[in-house]
Amino acid sequence: MQTLNLEQTTITWSSLTKIVFVPHTEQEYKRLVELLDSLIDRVGENENHPLASMMEVIGVLIENYEAEYVPELEEVA
Numbered sequence: 001m002q003t004l005n006l007e008q009t010t011i012t013w014s015s016l017t018k019i020v021f022v023p024h025t026e027q028e029y030k031r032l033v034e035l036l037d038s039l040i041d042r043v044g045e046n047e048n049h050p051l052a053s054m055m056e057v058i059g060v061l062i063e064n065y066e067a068e069y070v071p072e073l074e075e076v077a
Contacts, residue, residue, distance in 0.1 A: 020057065023065045032062050 039055040
């Protein structure tokens with residue numbers, strides 16, 4: 001079992017909080033979408049890329065925001 005070094009985690013997380021966060025406004029949502037677009041351009045489909053898991057986390061944050069705040073488009077018959 002891996003132990004968490006809270007001191008190192010605090011230092012590392014502090015540097016990431018402006019990049020990785022739960023969006024609460026449309027502006028924050030748009031910032032994450034821009035970041036995801038950049039990550040997709042860089043990572044592509046390479047699951048072994050060092051930023052692949054970050055791309056996945058950002059995607060989940062965006063999906064959660066959309067599920068709560070973005071209305072679904074109605075299907076046109």
